[in-house]
Amino acid sequence: MSTTTIHDLPDAILTNILSLITDVRARNCASLVTTKWRALERLTRTHLTLRGNIRDLLFHLPNSFTSITHLDLSLLSPWGLGLSLHIQDPSFLLSHRLRLAFPSVSSLTLYSRSPSTLSLLSPFFPSLSHVKLIRWHQRPNHTPLGSDFFSLFQNSSLLSSLDLSCFYYWTEDLPPALQAHPFIASNLIHLNLLNFSLSEGFKSDELLDITRACPNLRDFRVGCVFDPRYVGFVGEDALLAIPSNCIHLRVLHLADISQGDRDFDEDGFSSEDAGFSLDCLVRFFSGLSFIEELLLDVCRNVRGSWVCLEALASRCPNLRVLEVGCFHGICRAIESHLDGIALCQGLESLTINNSADLTDFGLIAIGRGCSKLAKFEVQGCRKITMRGLRTMVCLLTKTLVEVKISGCKYLDAPTSLKTVEPIRDRIRSLHIDCVWDGEKPEYEEEAIVLGDDDINEMESKDDDDGIEVESRVKKRCKLSLGTGSWFMNGNIKRGGTSNGNLIKTWKRLEFLSLSIGVGELLTPLAAAGLEDCPSLREIHIKVDGDCRERPKPSQGFGISSLGQYPMLSKMKLDCGDTIGYALTAPSGHMDLSLWERWFLDGFRNLRLNELDYWPPQDREVNQRSLSLPAAALLTECDTLRKLFIHGTAHEHFMMFFIRIPNLRDVQLRGDYYPAPENDMSTEMRVDSCCRFENRLNARQIPD
Incomplete structure (x- = not known):
């Protein structure tokens, strides 16, 4: 007697079922069932991240993902190098192959170390509407202003979204490029310039030029210079120009990323007051009538801010997400009367940073007034x-x-x-x-x-x-x-x-x-x-501090204690802000290799599938490198499938990872500024990376 199975479903229904699967591994497993399932899965996949070595890109490019609309090329290895590496005539062959393999791409993520990368690819993807550029290496000094963007703007007439949050450039690069391409600038709806790797944020005149050139922005995120001690700081005129020039804003993030004085006194106040008045903020909020998400962190005192926050509550009825920094007096909490930020009753997410006079009664008032909060973050508030x-x-x-x-x-x-x-x-x-x-x-x-x-x-x-x-x-x-x-x-x-x-x-x-x-x-x-x-399932641990003056610890860090969580499979261990001696430690002091041994001792007790690890660094020589003890201890976690080292490593240290039986994806990423320009003679180079990947991929890995 014949039975009906899922294979008997019409292709249209089966396609809809497969399109609902979001987990990557589940989709990969589904594509292995039958040839029919493989074809339908490929037709329903819209997001793809390419990994592997750049040298193999031309000859091993998959050609069955014709429905891909979101393509990520930023994770190709060796990470951070140009697409033209080891490829003859890259100006035609590579770009043409990518175009044939992914004809429907509208969103592209790319590591663009030099302007030549965009000059290479952008002519072959004319339908791009969203582009995210990544670069942690220093900007080439010999290139003219705006050269990183000119080829993109010239070849992408449909561009409406640009993300530069992980792209190192000069702030004076962008305004000339936008002004030279007014059609592209007027089409931009999403513009993300909130990049904390920049040496300083956008100044007042640059902010004015950008908002004038892009009047249709709905999502605008930018790092600014709010410090009044700097020439060109963002003051009242520039602040009021944003809602005036961009009247359709739904999302606005303004944050100070300058390296100025960020110290707070014992009471939690900064040393300087903001360079604009409360009346200016009231007018600023009044112009954001459509705003749904707002971040405003000026890193300078905004005193008595309950007045302007009440204006925000009354003038912005659609506000759902709010983050404020250095706003003092956000809620007076006088008797049972609700005031200030507590009147923003539609909020679903609220973040309060460094509010010096926020008290327990202010929190209670916020809880009474903002009764829809699903997310609440509080940082640096010293009285609660x-x-x-x-x-x-x-x-x-x-x-x-x-x-x-x-x-x-x-x-x-x-x-x-x-x-x-x-x-x-x-x-x-x-x-x-x-x-x-x-x-x-x-x-x-x-x-x-x-x-x-x-x-x-x-x-x-x-x-x-x-x-x-x-x-x-x-x-x-x-x-x-x-x-x-x-x-x-x-x-x-x-x-x-x-x-x-x-x-x-x-x-x-x-x-x-x-x-x-x-x-x-x-x-x-x-x-x-x-x-x-x-x-x-997921844990993030950030360790920071100066270990150069710390005595040798008497007991382990305790990473093994996390083995008691049975479902824990993904970890980010960020020791990137841990400063120490990378090369020679004075007598009585531990170097970073010994600190790494202390951090990772007991790693064998964890059952992780994925690990992101930022090694400690020696800022004096800009070195963030995996040590021998760290490589050996990481190898003891035999369940790892993905391992990302955010730094450099010696080739023979990397070869330790071949011993991990299920490891499928390993990558070195210099995603910190400034990324190392030249590989040291004994650390991972292009050929070293290729040899390691060949050894890794030559193994039989059970799936």
């Missing part, structure tokens, strides 16, 4: 405590799923975890600082905790009765930080126990981000409250 932030979290238990707490004086790691306990069953993304014994406020022994009945009671009262309700809530809802139990709805709730200690399960937490100072340990993380995370 667990008492206020936990109350805010309780008010947002039905919506909040992403939280970031960083650089707050009274919120160390254990306290931060207690703060988000009310949403422990639903939070999906969390960032905390690994500070294990931070400062405590005077009233540390008590913290406000609200149950559902308390929240409903507060919400049912009008503003006149709010203070009385809050007072009653504080009296009957208290938390004893040492007992491991808490009051919710009048009943004591307890988790499971292990050895008599409370176990708290974070059942939906999928992403965890940690910041930790050099020399500190990861080991206390579980004891602080993150012992049971059954769904945790």
